[in-house]
């Protein structure tokens with residue numbers, strides 16, 4: 238071989254291979270996310286109605302770790318323009334935020350639209366667009382109007398219709414400029430958190446083994462109705478995309494025993510498949526294993542029919558295929574073992590028949606398990622015929638501070654796992670969203686757990702925002718589209 242040919246080969250190697258695993262593909266998009274209740278504040282500003290988090294934090298302060306509320310939070314209601322400057326600093330492609338249903342429709346019903354809510358979101362959307370940042374809008378991120386909760390919340394099937402009305406108002410008002418919509422954020426967190434373990438709002442209704450499945454059916458129908466509505470009335474003029482955001486752990490079998498391997502798969506089907514199978518699978522409907530186990534347990538518990546409300550054939554059809562993308566939120570990996578619960582009362586845990594633990598030896602903390610993320614992305618690819626996935630949340634919670642080394646380690650590890658899932662496993666992932674741009678009101682944990690790339694001084698009336706080390710790191714990745722060598 239001539240020296241010249243060797244030289245050419247070296248050149249080709251450097252071009253093709255040296256940076257290959259660490260470079261994001263063309264067209265890959267980076268963003269950050271928030272949710273209305275966690276950042277906006279302005280809880281009673283100019284006609285806004287009360288939602289379930291307002292009610293919970295005001296009436297049951299003991300249920301919030303630091304007795305705080307979201308009354309002011311990051312004050313993004315007043316400081317939206319400052320938020321846009323932070324987004325611009327990071328140079329994100331898009332900003333994922335949610336609409337406060339009660340700010341737009343104070344009673345929850347589409348009978349009266351609050352002009353101040355329209356003004357607020359118009360300002361935010363127009364401000365983003367004039368800075369070259371695409372708005373990605375979540376319709377529902379956990380803040381149900383209180384009047385709808387008083388009617389049973391998501392356990393009442395009619396809420397799906399009221400959600401559709403809300404979606405029509407939102408598409409109609411903002412769809413000329415918003416081209417990516419997420420109907421509902423984390424259905425499992427909503428239904429399990431509200432009706433099974435009371436971790437969400439309102440924390441005072443628990444109906445183990447029952448409420449969560451009623452909630453689940455309503456959520457699936459609400460999502461499907463909003464998607465079909467977009468198809469029928471808006472898509473032909475607005476040309477946007479609509480999806481749902483599903484949260485999932487990665488369930489790693491605790492041992493290689495057959496029962497644990499099966500239990501881990503069952504955990505995935507009960508957690509993620511519950512939502513994804515009806516929407517994304519070729520068969521539609523709930524996963525078979527859920528139908529079988531819940532029916533068996535219900536019978537044993539003397540129910541006359543399954544606690545899992547069936548989807549009839551027309552409902553299966555309504556829900557199936559209602560996606561333009563798969564929104565995926567991911568934080569943690571758990572080790573899953575088979576476990577038989579002996580108690581007689583109904584519960585989701587008993588229906589699942591699994592027990593989860595984390596490995597204290599995972600370094601640097603048991604929360605940082607990037608390989609689990611890669612396995613999750615591959616599971617979604619295999620189960621649902623490699624849909625277009627947008628990671629709509631991923632992030633790390635700590636006690637705060639500007640030198641957030643573990644958050645940088647987390648983001649590096651998870652972005653690398655994501656990149657390898659694209660480059661080596663052919664997963665169809667097109668976007669990555671960090672939760673969150675700034676520290677905010679972390680639900681029942683109040684302000685004790687921080688997820689932000691920016692620190693927020695919550696004792697400062699101006700809610701001063703300051704970039705952490707992780708903000709500089711993410712900014713650099715977005716700028717170069719490459720994960721730096723470690």
Ligand SMILES: *[C@@H]1O[C@H](CO)[C@@H](O)[C@H](O)[C@H]1NC(C)=O
Pocket residue numbers: 251252255256717719
């Ligand atoms: C890898 O990519 C970075 C950023 O694009 C570039 O600065 C560096 O020179 C590349 N390294 C090689 C070996 O190609």
Ligand SMILES: *[C@@H]1O[C@H](CO)[C@@H](O)[C@H](O)[C@H]1NC(C)=O
Pocket residue numbers: 281308
């Ligand atoms: C809004 O709530 C605050 C407390 O967060 C209260 O001081 C204020 O009076 C309320 N404003 C209106 C208009 O009700």
Ligand SMILES: *[C@@H]1O[C@H](CO)[C@@H](O)[C@H](O)[C@H]1NC(C)=O
Pocket residue numbers: 490491492493
């Ligand atoms: C299960 O088997 C795989 C492949 O042999 C191995 O990599 C893994 O460590 C085993 N897991 C456990 C928990 O023993």
Ligand SMILES: *[C@@H]1O[C@H](CO)[C@@H](O)[C@H](O)[C@H]1NC(C)=O
Pocket residue numbers: 537538539581
């Ligand atoms: C179901 O009903 C049978 C017959 O009345 C009774 O023996 C059994 O204890 C009941 N099971 C539960 C879980 O209550």
Ligand SMILES: *[C@@H]1O[C@H](CO)[C@@H](O)[C@H](O)[C@H]1NC(C)=O
Pocket residue numbers: 579580581
């Ligand atoms: C569960 O119900 C069965 C049937 O009624 C009864 O024999 C058993 O003792 C109960 N177990 C517990 C843990 O209550």
Ligand SMILES: *[C@@H]1O[C@H](CO)[C@@H](O)[C@H](O)[C@H]1NC(C)=O
Pocket residue numbers: 694695696697698
């Ligand atoms: C937060 O704001 C308060 C009030 O303005 C100020 O006294 C304090 O020094 C600030 N904290 C930090 C860490 O900047």
